[in-house]
Amino acid sequence: MLTVFEEGFFDVPELTRLPEEMADIEVQTHDHQGTVRVHQGLVQCAEFPVVVITSNGERDFPPAFLRRCLRLDLPLPDEERLRTIVTAHLGADAMREADDLMAAFLRRRALGELATDQLLNAVFLRAGGVDLDAEGLLDAVLHQLTGAM
Structure with a gap:
């Protein structure tokens, strides 16, 4: 990437290894609307x-890479932002039945690192009819991302 920058x-x-008679090749553009010649x-x-x-x-x-970057650190989403993300x-129907999951997520996040997608997974499972209280499933979904497992 540094070369591009x-x-x-x-x-x-793969194209540089082609024989000289194939030095010019037409490749399709990313938008599939045309082709360009690569020499x-x-x-x-x-x-x-x-x-x-993005980085987690x-x-x-x-x-050398970071010198070429404009860094933007985003704060952890608060409860209102999390509700917006889940919705x-x-x-909205999935969020209506998830107040206890939101509370559990926020409580556990205060103790260590959790990712927003863990909350999404928990709400998705609940909306799909999975009993998260059974056999410690909620603990497995909302496990701490750092430290001992």
């Missing part, structure tokens, strides 16, 4: 790209 090009190894596997940017990358913080990025993904 710095130089505005990258090569496709010797080299893809040259007409304009430098804007790349959006599980890995460190090299300093957007699963619908």
